[in-house]
Amino acid sequence: MRGFDLTPYRRSTVGFDRLFDLIENNARLQQGDNYPPFNIERLSEDRYRVTLAVAGFRSDELEITAQQNLLQVSGRKEETQATDRAKFVHVGIANRSFERRFELADFVRVETADLADGLLTIELVREVPEAMKPKKIAINGGQLVEIGKDRDAA
Structure with a gap:
């Protein structure tokens, strides 16, 4: 891990801070014991x-x-x-x-x-x-509905 720079990955990713911190801390803590x-x-x-x-x-x-x-x-x-x-x-x-x-x-x-x-x-x-598992989202029919109007009135 010596000399491995994670900066380019930190710049191009979002939400992986904990992973990069773990990698860097683990590299620092390698004491051979x-x-x-x-x-x-x-x-x-x-x-x-x-x-x-x-x-x-x-x-x-x-x-x-x-x-x-x-x-x-x-x-x-x-x-x-x-x-x-x-x-x-x-x-x-x-x-x-x-x-x-x-x-x-x-x-x-x-x-x-x-x-x-x-x-x-x-x-x-x-x-x-269960709340964190991926879910399929149904796509409503092909009609566009303007805000404030009923589907039947369109």
Whole structure:
């Protein structure tokens, strides 16, 4: 994303400000910290699954918060005592706290969350309200009606 200028697109589009802001913010926030690793799957047109590898975390150490257009997953581990750390010869399973954020499209909500075998699976569904769905508009007959006159009088 370095060196990619969105200005020409901002000038020629209307209503995409949020999308461009997300792209620019995401490019700025790329810090290389990919913990915990995750997958995002598209299951169907309106269903998604986010899977995070959270080995070593219990369900009471994880928190999922869904707000409008934002899904936040965090894990909190208590600091291990120095005496407990001394028992390990090698520590390869990350045991640190984390916070991972996912920007959600409009009308996407969390349906379920499940923790099994070290994987946190979050099911998402997009539900567009009926009022926001496209509608066919009927075109009235070929007669023009002047304002203030009845159709029958014309």
